[in-house]
Amino acid sequence: MAVPAEHPADAPVSDAALRALVGYNMKRAMGVIQADLARTLDPFGLRMLTFSALSLIVENPGLRPSRLAAALSVERANVVVYVDQLEQAGWVSRAPSTRDRRAHALQATLAGRRVYARARAAVADHDRRMMNGLRAEQVAALRTALQRIEGAG
Amino acid sequence: MAVPAEHPADAPVSDAALRALVGYNMKRAMGVIQADLARTLDPFGLRMLTFSALSLIVENPGLRPSRLAAALSVERANVVVYVDQLEQAGWVSRAPSTRDRRAHALQATLAGRRVYARARAAVADHDRRMMNGLRAEQVAALRTALQRIEGAG
DNA sequence: TATTGTTATACTCTATAACTATA
């Protein structure tokens, strides 16, 4: 009966099999991006999803929660929580829809548009920072690849 | 006092500001990949993280949990749970280390190596499927970009 | 003192089921 092998403490851990998968590399790159984005948004009291929701509400005044959910690819039930948080911060209001009494018309407040403008600039800086080691053509190629992958889903 | 605007129900929701961010496109592509990967691994009783952990244990026999955590970029505390699950499935064993009595030497069992071999083939198919709309140079460019982004973190 | 594995805990993201009021 052989003694079980022990991985040497000084040898690097081989992750060659995982690195062969594009998805694994994307998950790791995404981890770096998400960590930096969370740091970027924290001073504004926003998280990735509340920032995204605020962006869509600012750009589409009167948007309904159900359409916001579809645009974010999340369930309606979760959007309720994000809008709750944005409303409690005073950045978004829920007005009754005049066309469908079941629905709401989401509006960004003046404070909401202001925090969004500042956060958006910070996030744009963050995104440029993440692309720093890449040439313009590489960023363009990355964009194309990501959109094609998403579209194939 | 103006009546609040209401986004027309038939108009598309504009996400132009978010689409300008590479990170947003990556998050959405990652969502598509993760959903397909979860479906791929489900029949094997594996999830993304247990599959990744199993892969590293198979390829690095005798690996310590603390090094596994570092390789996966997760906390030691979480690795405990993944190894628990792999151990309960009979795919991984925790042997005492002969060199450091605090540590464990993780080993894949025969059943673990077998399920890994089958899951790995299915995951490789999944990864190719995700890259289906891309030419080989585009995949190579994507790989390069992702690794550079991760390295900059 | 520092590190290893561990437990407990908490927060975020995501999904499903079920309710209500409208359509």
Added chain:
DNA sequence: TATAGTTATAGAGTATAACAATA
């Protein structure tokens, strides 16, 4: 009947704090 917003709940991923055993 179907849909919009909502509530409650649960699973998965991730992080921190604290502990016992060992270095």
